[in-house]
Amino acid sequence: MSSTTTPATPTRTWLPLAVVLITQMMIVLDSAIVNIALPDMQQALHIAPADLSWVVNAYTLAFGGLLLLGARAGDLFGRRTVFAVGMTLFTVASLLGGFADAGSHLFLARAAQGVGAALVAPSALAILMGLYPQPRDRTRAIGYYTIVSASGAAIGLIAGGLLTSYASWRWVMFVNVPIGLVVLGLSRAALPASRSQHGRIDVVGSLLSTAGMTALVYGFISAAAHGWGSGSAVGSFVASAVLLAAFVVVERRVAQPVVPLHLFADRERVVAYTSRLLLVAGSMGAFFFLSQYFQLVLGWSPVRTGMAFVPFPVSVFISSQLATRVLVPRFGGRAVMLVGMTMSLVGLVLLTGVGVGTTYAQLVVSMVVFALGNGTAFVPLTEAGMVRVAPHEAGVASGLVNVTQQLGGAVGLAVLVTVFATAGPGAASGPGASAAAKELFVLGADRGFGVAAGLIAVAVALLVSLSARRRTPRSEATTSGAPTQAEAVLEPAA
Missing domain, CATH: 4.10.860 (DNA Excision Repair, Uvrb; Chain A)
Known part of the structure; x- marks a missing residue:
């Protein structure tokens, strides 16, 4: 069994909390920050158009493929140790990627970043859960984690636009190096040590x-x-x-x-994993189509496109803090999950009316509603993914939370790109494109938003069925009939 040194009060955990949140921010935004820089990377490194997607895909493949192994490694060999190894690899890979002089070198660096992220991400979430033994404190910490996880892609687009326009595409890689060094320097003193378990991979x-x-x-x-x-x-x-x-x-x-299969025996946890996957998949529509709409239809610059997403992280911050401090303690996690997911659904439905003449002022209302829903839903979704998990399996459970997020991104992109293509050839527009080409683009985007809304509607239906079912409390982590600390957060206060 593992044993983790846990500080007695939240005031003693602000530094490790900061380390975990900074780490999560690096990992989440790194899958998005390169998107705006892709044209500059292609031109500088002479990457063939057919190969350009591997700047993103190399990271996604390595990250998604190794997450379960990385999660189990943290449980067996100590989360702080695995965290340090992963962060070192991620930082070195970022430095080498910034100096890449060929497309193949950049692809390898991105894959190495993905391996490092697969080691870091599960350990970071497991450490975060262990830092806060009290349900109220843990929910607040999850709220901060939610801000990073739910808004990381939007922040990545903002940062990518600024760095590409005012510095160089290389800085979307270099920016991780000083941050990674600071995190490594603080992690040994800030993060609690956990003893490795007896066992083997x-x-x-x-x-x-x-x-x-x-x-x-x-x-x-x-x-x-x-x-x-x-x-x-x-x-x-x-x-x-x-x-x-x-x-x-x-x-x-x-x-x-590697993954104890009894983790999937808990219906609430499985619904949380599935709903998270569907929410992330649907969210891909908002970022994928809106970022293209701003640049290809409206002809905006990368900086202006990035800044257009500022309302998203701001709204996520507001709603997640409201969820952690007021809604979850008062109404319970299940009700808040359902309300948040429904708001996200409404936001995407509103986006299905986008047209060539739609203004940013009209779009921002839909974006804010969608972001408020995401911030509200992600807090209890993350908590539910870790509910009733024994301490020695926290790493595996957190790995599954990250797996569903990665799969959600891949599923969403694949489904929505296919739907977009049904608009017909010529749908890719540009500042000088014809009116007909722009009409085809928004037709495909509207269809994509509609399917994205459908994905989230499935998640809403799952949550409704969960709320309607009278579940008998049961614990995998304890033999008593009392709710665990994580479970208590999901129930409304008396």
């Missing part, structure tokens, strides 16, 4: 989970680039199904599995 299960997750993520990437019927997409999905099925068989038999 399940080698066969680790290989199967890594290969299966990588194939699954690659399948969605291929579907986005080449269509759902392409050989690479179909082959990847088939390979993933076979590998993950074999993984489940192995995990049922080994004494120390």
Whole structure:
């Protein structure tokens, strides 16, 4: 069993909280910050158009494929140790990526960043959960974590636009280096140490989970680039199904599995994972289509496009703080999840009316409603993903939270790009594009927003069914009938 040194009061945990939040910010925004810099990267490194997507995909594949292994490594070898190894790799890879003089070098650096992120992310969330033993304090910490997780993509777009326009594309890589060094310098003193558990890595299960997750993520990437019927997409999905099925068989038999399958026996946790995946998938529509709309239809610069997303993190901050301090303690996590997800759904439905002549003032209302919903929902969703988890399995559970977020991004991009393509050829517009081309673009975008809303509607239906079902409290972490600390947050105050 692992043992973590936990400070007695929240006032003694502000520094480790800051370290965890800064780390999460680096990881989340790193998948978005390069998007605005892609044209400059392509020109500077002479990357072929067909290969440009690998600047993003190399990171996504490595991160998504290794998350489960990284989570288990933190549980077995000590979360602070694994955190330090991952952060070192992430920082060095960022430095090498900034100095890349060829596309292949940049791709390798991005993949190494993904490996580092897969080691860091699960340990960071598990450490955060251990820092706050009291439900109210833990919920507030999760609120800050939510701000970072839910608004990281928007902040990445803002930062990417500023750095690309006023410095260089290389600074979207270099910016991680000083931050990573500061985090490494503080982590040993700030983060609580956890003793490594007796046990070893399940080698066969680790290989199967890594290969299966990588194939699954690659399948969605291929579907986005080449269509759902392409050989690479179909082959990847088939390979993933076979590998993950074999993984489940192995995990049922080994004494120390990479992912204890009983974590999926809790209905509330599974609904939280699924809802998080669908919410992130739907959110991809807002960022993917709006960032293109601002630049391709309205002809805005990268800086102006990035700044257009400022209301998103601001709204997430406001709503997540309201959720942690007022809504969750008063009404319970399940009700707040449902309200937040419904607001996100309404925001996306409003965006389906975007047209060539739509103004930013009209768009920002929809963006704010959507962001307020995300900030409200993500707080209890994160908490529910860790509910009733034994301390020695916190790393695995946090890894599953991160896996659903990564898969959500890949699923959303693949589905929405395919839907967008139904508008027909010529839908890609530019500042000098014809009115007909712009009309095709907004037609595809409106369809994409509609499907994104449909994904979140499924999550709303799942949460309604969860709220309607009278669940008998049960704990995996304790043998008593009393609610665990995490479970208490999900119930309304008496």
